[in-house]
Amino acid sequence: MNTKVYILLLILFTFILTGCNSIKTAVTPVIPIKHKYKDGILTSIIEKMNLEDAYSIEFDAHIENMKEHKITLSEYRDQGDIYLAEVELPMEGKWIFSYIISNEKMTWSYSITENIGADEVEYYIVSNISPKIISNNQKVELEIKLMDKFGNILKGEDVKIELSLKNEVVISEGLKDKDGVFNFVHEFNEEGVWRLDVISKVTSESFLIPVGEEARKYLEEGVTKMETQNHDMIH
Known part of the structure; x- marks a missing residue:
């Protein structure tokens, strides 16, 4: 290939690449x-x-x-x-x-x-609390998120948590989110049905956490009784 033609093609190719990059960087980012x-x-x-x-x-x-x-x-x-x-x-x-x-x-x-105000926005709390049995003296990391009914995670919120056993509050503290997620680590040092209350400005919710096999059975029996009672009321 002729050297001059090669140089011209190289310049043209460089110009096209530069133009494409300029177009990409010209896109204005959107602030949510x-x-x-x-x-x-x-x-x-x-x-x-x-x-x-x-x-x-x-x-x-x-x-x-x-x-x-x-x-x-x-x-x-x-x-x-x-x-x-x-x-x-x-x-x-x-x-x-x-x-x-x-x-x-x-x-x-x-x-x-x-x-x-046209439609009341509903909020709910989700957690990674698992139905699996938590053993005595097991350390568990809990994640909590605040979400709206559209599945959007709320950021910049504060929550208060209360962890209790046998109606006695063991821990009560405020949490701040990290990218919309609240992290909480606790070592469950006694078997039984623990209760986690999560309170925020927009909503609140309670979670029951079984620690040990007997606690899990107790919760399962309670759910079965409730389902039977509801079935009898309907029929």
């Missing part, structure tokens, strides 16, 4: 924004793209067709991987939320329309 609403309070959650990011956030909101009654919010709390703030809404309905979010490199603008 979530809202939670309960008892007249809206919680605004802004997820960071990187933990080291520092955002400047401007927020205002108004109900549809009522622009003259704006609500502003500027005090966001840095929670590590998210920014969090609460604001009181005077009424339920279709709200329009406007965001201007900036860091050192760029600025994002978002307008979000959302029906607030």
